[in-house]
Amino acid sequence: MSKETLALLQQDHGEIRQLLHEFEAAGDVAAAAKDQIIKRLLAAALRAHTHRGGVDVLARM
Structure with a gap:
């Protein structure tokens, strides 16, 4: 794994940790706030595990 890939993955996982917090x-x-946070969590997870291509799926939610 390249240094750039590792740094990107660490950044994405940091974003996920922040969103969980x-x-x-x-x-x-706070149901409405939690709904938005869940959508952001899913987008971050998809970015982290689909080479950043999964965000379009959530844009249609």
Whole structure:
């Protein structure tokens, strides 16, 4: 794995960790906020594992 690929993967995983933190911090009554966070989590996961091509799928949600 190249250094660039590893750095990109680490960045994507950092974004996912941050989004999970935001999800937990949103609390139990923040359904709309959690919905948006989940969509961002899915987009980040798809980017991390589909060579950045999976984001278009979520744009249609």
